[in-house]
Amino acid sequence: MNKDRRHSIFDDKNRAVxxxxxxxxSNYGYLPRSDLETRAMRTDEEFRSAIRRLQTFATIPVTGKLDQATLDLIRRPRCGLADYEPHRLPRPHIYGNRRRRRYVLQGQKWAKTYLTYK
Structure with missing residues (x-):
């Protein structure tokens, strides 16, 4: 019985997808990639949470279920960059509320303001 309830958010029609x-x-960062082999071990809440994050990011109605709008979204062609990568976000305890500077101010100002090229 417990085995049948693992993915109870999906009805029989949706189990096929x-x-x-x-x-x-997994490819776009909503579930960890490391558990691809054990996808049957995922809980309903993990799937619901991942689907909610996807729906929020895509600005479609947030249901936490695999509805038609979500199904259309995942079947649409797209680039390969991940949408959601929590492990790549800056840690707030390191930087606080400040933005991290990604440039260096060094040297003097360039004296020439009118540029030409050949």
Whole structure:
């Protein structure tokens, strides 16, 4: 019985696209990539949370379920960059509320303001 309840957010029709959904959520950062082999071990809440993050990011109605709008979204062609990468965000305890500077001020101002090229 517990085995049948693992993915109870999906009805029988949607179970056919579970692999497609899991691959999409893993590829674009909504689920960790490390557990691709054990996707059957995911809980309903992990899937709901990942689907909610996807729906929020895509500005479609947030239901936490695999509805038609979400299914259309994951089947749409797109680039390969991840949408959600929590491990790549700056840690607030390191930088506080400040933006981290990504440039260096060094040297003097360039004296020439009118540029030409050949």
């Amino acid at each position: 579970l692999g497609e959904l899991h691959t999409y959520l």
